[in-house]
Amino acid sequence: MNLVRHAVVPVVLVVLAFAGAVSAQEQSEIELGRQVRLLTAKVRSLEAEQQRLLVQKTLVSADSKYLELDLVRGEGALMYRTRVLRTFRFHVHGRFREREGEDGILAMTSKEEGTASRRRLLFGNGLLIIEGKINRPVTEGGTPSLSLGKRDLAALYYALEPGSIALLQDLTSEDSARQHPGGIEAIRTGVHGTAASVP
Amino acid sequence: MWNRREAIMIAILLLMLTVVAVVPAVGQAGDLSSDASLDALREQVRVLESQVVSLEEQNRGIANMLRALESDDIYIVVDTENNRLTLRQGEKVLLNAVVGTGSRQYVEEETGRNWYFESPLGSLSVLGKERNPVWIRPDWSYVEENMPVPAPNDPDRIVRDVLGKYALILGNGYKIHGTTYTNLLGTHFTHGCISVGDKDLAKLYRTVKIGTKVYIY
Numbered sequence: 001m002n003l004v005r006h007a008v009v010p011v012v013l014v015v016l017a018f019a020g021a022v023s024a025q026e027q028s029e030i031e032l033g034r035q036v037r038l039l040t041a042k043v044r045s046l047e048a049e050q051q052r053l054l055v056q057k058t059l060v061s062a063d064s065k066y067l068e069l070d071l072v073r074g075e076g077a078l079m080y081r082t083r084v085l086r087t088f089r090f091h092v093h094g095r096f097r098e099r100e101g102e103d104g105i106l107a108m109t110s111k112e113e114g115t116a117s118r119r120r121l122l123f124g125n126g127l128l129i130i131e132g133k134i135n136r137p138v139t140e141g142g143t144p145s146l147s148l149g150k151r152d153l154a155a156l157y158y159a160l161e162p163g164s165i166a167l168l169q170d171l172t173s174e175d176s177a178r179q180h181p182g183g184i185e186a187i188r189t190g191v192h193g194t195a196a197s198v199p
Numbered sequence: 200m201w202n203r204r205e206a207i208m209i210a211i212l213l214l215m216l217t218v219v220a221v222v223p224a225v226g227q228a229g230d231l232s233s234d235a236s237l238d239a240l241r242e243q244v245r246v247l248e249s250q251v252v253s254l255e256e257q258n259r260g261i262a263n264m265l266r267a268l269e270s271d272d273i274y275i276v277v278d279t280e281n282n283r284l285t286l287r288q289g290e291k292v293l294l295n296a297v298v299g300t301g302s303r304q305y306v307e308e309e310t311g312r313n314w315y316f317e318s319p320l321g322s323l324s325v326l327g328k329e330r331n332p333v334w335i336r337p338d339w340s341y342v343e344e345n346m347p348v349p350a351p352n353d354p355d356r357i358v359r360d361v362l363g364k365y366a367l368i369l370g371n372g373y374k375i376h377g378t379t380y381t382n383l384l385g386t387h388f389t390h391g392c393i394s395v396g397d398k399d400l401a402k403l404y405r406t407v408k409i410g411t412k413v414y415i416y
Contacts, residue, residue: 025237032240039247046254053261060268063322065416080322080414082269084287085276151281158280159416184248 031190038187048104052167055105059167065159067166069146071096076146078159085159088152091132094144096168104168108160119157123166129156274412275325275375275403277393279318282385284375284395286406293406296399297384301391306339314339316390318415323369325411328404332366332376334358339390363397365404369413375403 059066060081069076071092078086106123113119121129125143132147148156273293276285279300286294301318336356341348349355363377378384378394388394393415395403 028237029240032237032244035244036240036247039244039251043247043250043254046251046258050254050258050261053258053265056265057261060265078416080416082265083274083276083412083414084290085414085416086278086285154280155278155416184251 034190035187039184042184042187052104055165055167059165064164066164067156067160068169069166070169072169076148078156086152086155088148088156090129090146090148090152092144092146093132094142096126096144106166106168108162108164108166110162111157111160119153121153121156121160127166127168129153272412273407274414275407277318277413277415279320279387279415282387284393284399284403286403294399294402296395296403298396298399299378299380299384299386299388299394301389302387306343308338308342312338312342314342314390318389318391318393319369319371319373320415323373323413323415325367325407325409325413326370327368327409328407329366329368329374331359331364332362332374334361337372363395363400365400367403367407367413375413376400 059079062081065078065080065085067076068079069090074090074092076088076090077084078088106126108121109124110122111120112122119131123129128143128145130145130147131150131153132145269289271289273286273288276287277283277298277300278285282298282300284294284296284298285292286296302316305313305315307313334357336358338348361379362374366374366376368374373392375393375395377397377400378389380388380394381396384394384396
């Protein structure tokens with residue numbers, strides 16, 4: 001009887017320990033699944049970044065002006081190759097959908113005539129650039145817009161032609177930074193920084 | 200026989216045994232595949248990490264190449280729509296000047312010759328620097344004033360002290376020079392040249408070199 005009594009408890013304890021081991025396997029699956037998701041997002045982000053860099057590489061050797069637009073800071077630059085021709089500030093109205101216009105690369109489709117306050121630069125359905133004031137947001141048909149000062153719009157209106165490229169910065173990188181902050185080590189260890197700390 | 204305490208303890212242990220036996224049994228079919236799926240996940244992670252490293256290296260290479268193309272040289276930018284001239288060095292603005300640019304006017308002669316006065320757009324270079332530049336009056340300046348056009352080498356065409364103290368030659372007859380019409384700076388009043396006030400012109404002349412790029416848009 002003592003033998004039975006002394007045997008049952010260790011056997012049960014071994015079985016319970018085994019039950020704990022099964023749970024560890026599930027934990028591993030969950031963790032690996034998380035890493036796969038984060039790494040997949042990281043790969044997508046790096047591919048988008050490469051696309052932009054290749055477009056920039058093309059632009060710096062082309063004989064055409066283009067725009068760099070930092071949507072977070074509200075700052076833009078009219079560029080020619082690697083040279084800044086003009087800097088300007090703007091206000092963003094409406095929401096830029098992720099992946100709109102080929103990962104933040106838009107081509108100007110037309111520019112509309114009119115008085116200074118009615119002139120506009122259109123980049124398909126991805127972007128509208130117009131003169132405006134901060135307290136009077138401008139959106140048309142859901143197309144996000146940037147409003148600039150009068151002189152800035154005049155300069156861009158004259159400088160750019162249909163086909164001119166606008167590079168939207170911090171559109172995809174900000175979204176992907178939220179999804180997968182940090183590099184490979186951070187993804188492995190599960191340590192996340194803030195979006196601002198992402199290099 | 201067991202006493203009551205032992206019996207209760209055995210019953211609880213047997214109950215727990217039953218519970219933990221059911222869970223593995225239910226997942227028994229998945230146990231084997233769990234190992235396989237873990238291996239597949241680990242392989243996926245390995246492949247993805249490899250892709251990340253490769254892409255980061257490629258992007259670094261392209262970014263470095265782009266950075267190598269940047270230059271710290273001084274250059275001039277002329278905004279003909281707003282009649283502004285900026286002297287830049289990298290991200291620094293060294294000078295911001297109010298200027299006059301091409302009038303975008305059209306002049307036609309009775310003989311059929313015509314001229315459109317616009318500043319040259321695009322990427323140019325400073326081809327030369329002059330002190331006390333002299334204006335050689337072109338034909339259109341006589342046509343504009345309804346005067347007879349003299350011979351090409353007529354000394355009457357030489358006019359001094361109307362282009363300021365300095366000039367930067369851009370080619371094709373275009374220059375960045377001074378003006379006596381300082382009240383018109385900020386407007387489209389020239390025949391294509393870029394007119395600059397005296398003080399700004401002096402700084403430009405001191406700072407730029409032959410070969411300095413000039414971007415006019």
